[in-house]
Amino acid sequence: MxxxxxxxxxxxxxxxxxxxxxxxxxxxxxxxxxxxxxxxxxxxxxxxxxxxxxxxxxxxxxxxxxxxxxxxxxNSVLEPKLQKLMINLRRNIEVYAIESLKNNPLTAEDFAQLESILNDLQSAFDREDFTEVTKTDISFHNYLIHKAGGEDLVNIWYPYVMRMRLNYKRITTSSECVDEHKGILQALRDGDISSAVKAIKANIK
The missing domain is CATH 1.10.10.10 (Winged helix-like DNA-binding domain superfamily/Winged helix DNA-binding domain)
Known part of the structure; x- marks a missing residue:
């Protein structure tokens, strides 16, 4: 049920x-x-x-x-060099978070919540609601960051991801975006932290 x-x-x-x-x-x-x-x-x-x-x-x-x-x-759009720096800083935080999950692995409930977020992400794409796509994408990463380091880590990470969004163009195809997030989730489900790190790095660009 x-x-x-x-x-x-x-x-x-x-x-x-x-x-x-x-x-x-x-x-x-x-x-x-x-x-x-x-x-x-x-x-x-x-x-x-x-x-x-x-x-x-x-x-x-x-x-x-x-x-x-x-x-x-x-806020203004970041110049390319600063945008690149922001991407690297965000990557470092998220890699740290993924590696921290070695000692605090996701539970069945966590995986169910993350699957639900990805269903919402696909639904937003299907509706062509690209603002909701962006917000749902952020919520997926936010969940992992919070699981790894609580509010302290979220508060460090959140300004980077939100400022980066000012530079983003609309995503118009769902397959690559949803598949990348599914890859992160599957690696975590398999307990393969190394693959999860690679998937996170590939997703943040």
Whole structure:
């Protein structure tokens, strides 16, 4: 008998942050776009206080940049050399995470959750919802990072992956993306950490 996935209850601020992430990932909010607190407060029907909290959160994630007396804006696209550096830093963190799973192997429940994420990834491709593809892709990696090192490791890793997304073009075919993630998962299921590391390195580019 199949079990339904639990519904995650998000606070209002988390919902707003998630919507703005989607707007940035989709390109609806382009790099360097200035954000107006008053307009955002009106859009979401809130006071400016919670909007400021969301802006601070997204600034810590690397999606926004805040400057004194200038307000907040969507972060800029990285120049190629810095993008390459960001990719290498993210790879190093994820390789560290995969190798850490030697001492904290995934459980049957973990594999079921990761399979569910990959099903969601395929479903997003089938709907041609490429913003959701990106977010679901991130959630797969986030799950592994959290399993390996908890919130501390996630907090180191997350700004890199989110900032990199500003440079990404839309993925329009599912086979390569989904297959790469299935390869990571299968290697972990087989207990083959070396192959899982190779698969992670190949996926992050």
């Amino acid at each position: 199949a079990t339904s996935k639990p519904t995650k209850i998000l606070s209002v601020k988390d919902q707003i942050a998630d919507q703005l992430r989607s707007d940035i990932i989709s390109g609806d909010l382009a790099p360097n776009t200035k954000l107006n607190e008053q307009e955002l407060a009106k859009r979401f029907g809130l006071s400016r206080g919670p909007i400021r909290d969301v802006i601070l959160q997204l600034s810590k994630e690397g999606l926004l940049i805040s400057k004194n007396n200038c307000g907040a804006s969507v």
